[in-house]
Amino acid sequence: MKTKITENNNKIEFHYIFNDDTIHSIDAFTRNNCEKEFLNLIKTISSELGINLTVTTESKKEGSLIDIYNFLVSQNGLSLAVWGTFLLKVFKYVFPIKSKDDSEAAKLANEKSLLELIKQAKEIEESGIPVPTNIQKRLEKIYSSRKIKKQKSNFFKKLTNEKQIKTFEVLTSSPMEEKVLFSIPKTIFKEYYLDSDNLDPLIDNSAEIEIISPVLKNGNYSWRGIYIKENLSHEYTMKDKEFKKKVIEEGIPFQNGTRLECELEICRKLDENGDEYNSSYKINKVFNQYIGEAVIEMPSGKKRRLKKELEDSQPSLFD
Structure with missing residues (x-):
């Protein structure tokens, strides 16, 4: 099963991989609950970034289980496609961060990805496109956000209920290529849980x-x-x-x-x-x-x- 998130020529695809390759369905409640947590997380990220976000969904394609989401970012009525792309980049970096990994390697990896996002935001600003104020502090807050950790915890707890799920993958694709950004087996879903609220x-x-x-x-x-x-x-x-x-x-x-x-x-x-x-x-x-x-x-x-x-x-x- 795939859920595609598109923004211009960039796409993020959610792949729910099952134990049995012949299975092409998922429990409707599980699917809707996971979608709710994903949209809540995207809403939190856009709010913390200080950007106006509109999410629209297109009708499902025939003969498949593909949902398409369009992310439209605007400021003062002006559409900023580059910020839609940047928001999805933040999602790509933040979503795989485990709640239960305080190792030095994990901290260094998170710090490296944060610095990369800060650098990209500055490059956007240098190109003449408006950037939210205090963008560095905003990104630092997103990386440490307990609210985002809670929403990810909800996502994986609800996905765990689907007995046939083997792996959750997120891919990025364009007309030129498709590659796996990260792959999370069900065996480590619990590492994304919050032990306590x-x-x-x-x-x-x-x-x-x-x-x-x-x-x-x-x-x-x-x-x-x-x-x-x-x-x-x-x-x-x-x-x-x-x-x-x-x-x-x-x-x-x-x-x-x-x-x-x-x-x-x-x-x-x-x-x-x-x-x-x-x-x-x-x-x-x-x-x-x-x-x-x-x-x-x-x-x-x-x-x-x-x-x-x-x-x-x-x-x-x-x-």
Whole structure:
């Protein structure tokens, strides 16, 4: 089965190679899901490049399983065919990069291909064709994009469901030649999977949260409050055991407008489309509690204050 992507005289062909040469069909859901992930990935690349992309599909050719996609790039109403070709070159370089290969050889290969793309972009600019601003940073972001890795992971996970698939190949062709750009056997599809959708958390060391509903009893209950920086309410997991103990055993008062100064951990994930979202909020340490004009220093706040006083009292190298 072949899926052809054409742009002028340049073509990229998707070849789904089966265990049995007599097979010429694929599960419709698998095919449509893989096409969706491919189009999402192309959309992400064009968005990161800062170019306007229109994708059209032509009717299938008779007697075959070939889908033809036309990529039209424009800027200010002017069609830029060269950027359609360049976008496909970015795809050729980025798509084969494995998610689970941190070897030095892989890093050097990726760096080499990135430098080659940057060089080609500069050559386009030197020829007088408009180039998106900060093109080097845009390409670097594409190479490290977790969103693109997620979309590739989705593609290969869905293609794995097709039991008869043996190899996935991408070819480039022109009126003069046809050659394999890369060939990926099903045995290594898993190397393109993302093990986890979790991202590194964000830490706000001086967050302020206005408490809406505190938890005044033992148990795994969530606090609720307004994160002042966002002016949005969230549920929070209270991780500061000393603060929880003071609330329950000493009956720390809460009233309308009570605020906590704290260390806030914002956990993040990738959704199914590869977009980032905040999955949960954790209060790791409570430094101070504000009730009106009154300030109550908490155990974590006292530790932070004493640590800072000790650091400030230490002579510097130049004292």
